[in-house]
Structure formats: C-alpha cells, structure tokens
Amino acid sequence: MKALFARWMAGRLENRARSLRRSLRDYQRRESAGINVLEQRSRGLRLYAAWAQKGKPIRIHEAPVSLSLPAVSKPSFREVAKAAA
16 A cells, blocks of 8 residues: 555656646746847847947947956066075
C-alpha cells in the first residue's frame, strides 16, 4: 500500500514540476518578446528623430559609458635600480 501511495505521489509531483517549468518558460518567452518589442520601438524612434533633424546636428542621447582604466603607476628609476641591486 505504501509503495502504491509513493508511486502515485511521485507521479503527481512530476506532473506539478512539469507544469511549473512550462509556466515559467512561457512567462520568460512573453517577457523576452515584450522587451524585444520595446527595443525595436526605441531604435525606430531614435532613427526617426535623427531623420527628422536633417541638417541639424544629430544628438542621440544615450547613457554615458565609463571607459576609464584603473590607475597603474610606473615605478620610478630609483625603485627599479633598488630592486635590481
């Protein structure tokens, strides 16, 4: 009797897990589709804005990107000489 109950419970848990995985996958697909639509719309609006301002300087404002490199100091001549000695 316990074996039958365990088998039934395992099957039920598998079905529930499969259903939850399917729901999550569908949700992620809908989210990705919505994000893609918004990205396409923003690209189109940027292009339209650039086209509408023909003859004017084109200024497409995007978030600034920091390209600074970490500060690396060069060793002085004295430090190199001291290390060599």
